Amino acid sequence: MAITNGPNLNSVAASQKQLLSTNYLDLASTANEGWAQQYLPDLMAQEAEVFGPRTISGFLSQVGAEEAMQADQVVWSEQARLHISLKGTIITAGDTTGTFTVLTDIDGNVAVDGFTLADHGVRNHDIVLLSTPGVVVRAMVELVDGVTITVMPYDAADCSALATTASGCTLLVIGSEYKKGDNYDGATTKGANEPTFKSFSNKPIIMKDNYTVSGSDVSRIGWVEVAAEDGSSGYLWYLKAEADTRARFNDYLEMSMLESVRGSGANVVDTELGASANNVGTQGLFSAIEDRGNITTGVTGVNAATDLAEFDAILAEFDKQGAIEENMMFVNRATSLAMDDMLASMNSYGAGGTSYGVFDNSEDMALNLGFSGFRRGSYDFYKSDFRYLNDLATRGGINLTAGSEAIRGVIVPAGTSTVYDQMLGKNLKRPFLHVRYRASQTDDRRMKSWVTGSVGAATSALDAMEIHMLSERCLVTQGANNFMLMK
Numbered sequence: 001m002a003i004t005n006g007p008n009l010n011s012v013a014a015s016q017k018q019l020l021s022t023n024y025l026d027l028a029s030t031a032n033e034g035w036a037q038q039y040l041p042d043l044m045a046q047e048a049e050v051f052g053p054r055t056i057s058g059f060l061s062q063v064g065a066e067e068a069m070q071a072d073q074v075v076w077s078e079q080a081r082l083h084i085s086l087k088g089t090i091i092t093a094g095d096t097t098g099t100f101t102v103l104t105d106i107d108g109n110v111a112v113d114g115f116t117l118a119d120h121g122v123r124n125h126d127i128v129l130l131s132t133p134g135v136v137v138r139a140m141v142e143l144v145d146g147v148t149i150t151v152m153p154y155d156a157a158d159c160s161a162l163a164t165t166a167s168g169c170t171l172l173v174i175g176s177e178y179k180k181g182d183n184y185d186g187a188t189t190k191g192a193n194e195p196t197f198k199s200f201s202n203k204p205i206i207m208k209d210n211y212t213v214s215g216s217d218v219s220r221i222g223w224v225e226v227a228a229e230d231g232s233s234g235y236l237w238y239l240k241a242e243a244d245t246r247a248r249f250n251d252y253l254e255m256s257m258l259e260s261v262r263g264s265g266a267n268v269v270d271t272e273l274g275a276s277a278n279n280v281g282t283q284g285l286f287s288a289i290e291d292r293g294n295i296t297t298g299v300t301g302v303n304a305a306t307d308l309a310e311f312d313a314i315l316a317e318f319d320k321q322g323a324i325e326e327n328m329m330f331v332n333r334a335t336s337l338a339m340d341d342m343l344a345s346m347n348s349y350g351a352g353g354t355s356y357g358v359f360d361n362s363e364d365m366a367l368n369l370g371f372s373g374f375r376r377g378s379y380d381f382y383k384s385d386f387r388y389l390n391d392l393a394t395r396g397g398i399n400l401t402a403g404s405e406a407i408r409g410v411i412v413p414a415g416t417s418t419v420y421d422q423m424l425g426k427n428l429k430r431p432f433l434h435v436r437y438r439a440s441q442t443d444d445r446r447m448k449s450w451v452t453g454s455v456g457a458a459t460s461a462l463d464a465m466e467i468h469m470l471s472e473r474c475l476v477t478q479g480a481n482n483f484m485l486m487k
Contacts, residue, residue: 046225047240055247056388057254060475063328063412064433066446073203074436074476080196081106083173084121088147090132090162090169098139098159100130100171102147118146121193125182127175132168135161140177200292204438204474205260205282207252211245213238215455215463242467246449249469253447255394257435257475260284282474285433285483286407292480294321297404297487307342308376314411314484315377321481324413326380331409332389332396335486339383343371386410404487411484432479438472445472 085106091099102117104110110117122128126141128151137159139151149171153159162169218238227233228243263269263280273280289295294317296310318324331339373382389407390396399406413432437446448470451457455465477483 043223045223045235047227049227053387055251056391056394057250059330059386059388060254060257060433060435063414063431064435064475065431066435066437068439068444068446069204069436070438070440073201074474075199075201076476076478077197077199078479080198084193085170085172086120086122087167088169088171089167090130090165092159092162092164097142098130098137098151098153098162100149100151100169102149102171103167106170119196120147122149122171122173123176123191123193125176125178126173127177129170129172129174130162131170131172132162132165137162202283202436202474202476203262203279204436204472205256206470206472207249207256209245209249209252209469211242211467212453213241213455213465215453215465218455218465238465245467246469249471250447251394253471253473255388256282256284257473258285258388259287259395261287283477284475285410285477286485288475288477288480289410289483289485292477293483293485294481295485295487311376311381315379317484318379318482322413322479324482325378326414327382328412328414329381329383329409330386330389330412331383331486332386332399332407335408336383336385340371343374381411382414407485407487409486411486413479413482432477432482434476434478436474436476445470447471 086100086102086104087106087108088103089101091101102120102122104117105120122141122144124141124144128139128141130137130139130151137153138155139153139159141149142152143150151159218236220237221235222237223235224237225233225235226237226240228240228247232239232243260282262283263275267280269280270276283291294314296314296317318327371383373380375381386409388395389399389409395407399408437444439445448468450468452459452466452468453462453464454460
């Protein structure tokens with residue numbers, strides 16, 4: 001089966017800098033038989049809306065919140081894991097002892113916010129599990145010397161079973177054991193453990209747009225009745241042009257929060273904007289997930305949501321992270337349909353797939369061939385189409401040629417997270433996603449709009465109306481380890 005487009009498919013660009021003949025019906029042309037003909041044409045003055053809703057904004061408003069800020073950056077801290085688990089090298093020195101050298105924490109970090117490998121938290125007399133492929137040994141820590149940890153197995157022969165490995169040994173603290181009358185000795189036990197945390201930051205970017213129309217055009221009426229995305233309508237073309245500019249700018253506000261990246265090293269954008277290195281750009285949602293979250297490319301290849309294997313792998317990853325049970329999936333059309341087919345195939349009562357989600361079927365009932373959500377294990381997934389990933393004029397068009405970089409969906413945890421706000425100096429509960437915009441009592445830059453020129457309330461001698469729009473904002477992605485980007 002193939003789908004082709006007609007040769008006269010409406011593909012005129014949505015916006016152009018000047019008015020062209022392609023924007024209007026030319027009633028004076030021979031092709032349209034012109035005003036010179038003796039018969040009155042039947043004029044359909046109302047502009048046809050052939051693309052449906054053209055805006056893609058709305059994703060962030062569904063899953064996040066907005067909050068003001070008064071600084072050049074927003075800094076937040078996220079709690080570290082509670083239990084001590086490390087990756088490193090094991091050297092077996094016989095049956096009775098072994099030497100473990102710390103290389104990273106369980107997440108692969110070598111240093112986090114000033115904490116080095118020597119701050120790992122393992123102490124003398126800790127009971128630990130040591131694991132190399134196929135082997136688990138229970139041992140007690142004899143000596144901690146920086147990143148070198150000497151262990152003694154509870155079974156004298158156990159250490160010889162551990163495979164000497166350069167980086168494939170895992171150490172997990174499960175408790176401690178002391179003899180009667182023992183006391184803590186700071187010199188040997190390495191002292192008390194202090195909680196650790198990770199700090200992250202993001203910076204806002206300034207976005208601008210404008211629309212200009214001459215004073216003459218403002219007072220000129222057209223014969224085409226236009227309707228704008230904001231609901232305004234009439235025979236004044238500039239009403240539509242201004243409304244389209246505003247709707248497009250609102251979409252830019254959302255797209256930039258999804259797609260933007262921070263500058264990396266000295267670059268030409270730094271020079272252009274007069275900024276210091278790494279002080280341009282902002283980290284959007286996709287970049288944050290790629291940097292601090294999880295990415296699934298499927299188990300069986302492209303669009304692997306056709307079976308439960310991918311979701312079982314996603315569940316296993318979420319179990320390692322926050323294990324947040326309710327999650328929203330925003331996916332493109334192909335992935336949404338693949339999930340519907342996958343879930344329908346689980347229905348043993350649907351011979352030929354005729355009871356996809358309608359479990360009280362009758363011949364007079366409309367057939368429901370889609371699913372809005374499902375539960376797997378202890379996790380609930382709620383599915384929604386993501387217009388941004390479908391529209392040919394947005395990410396949908398980019399995905400056609402993006403190959404392995406095509407984005408087919410994103411899984412976002414529902415609910416709120418608790419973080420320490422370093423600006424306010426206290427713990428706060430916030431949605432995992434929220435937009436920070438610059439604002440004070442003097443100026444609110446969430447979405448500014450102002451008019452200059454001589455049209456209406458005159459502010460200058462310019463014989464035109466200039467409509468300006470500005471926003472300064474960034475996205476805070478908290479707990480990115482609980483997000484999943486589907487590529």
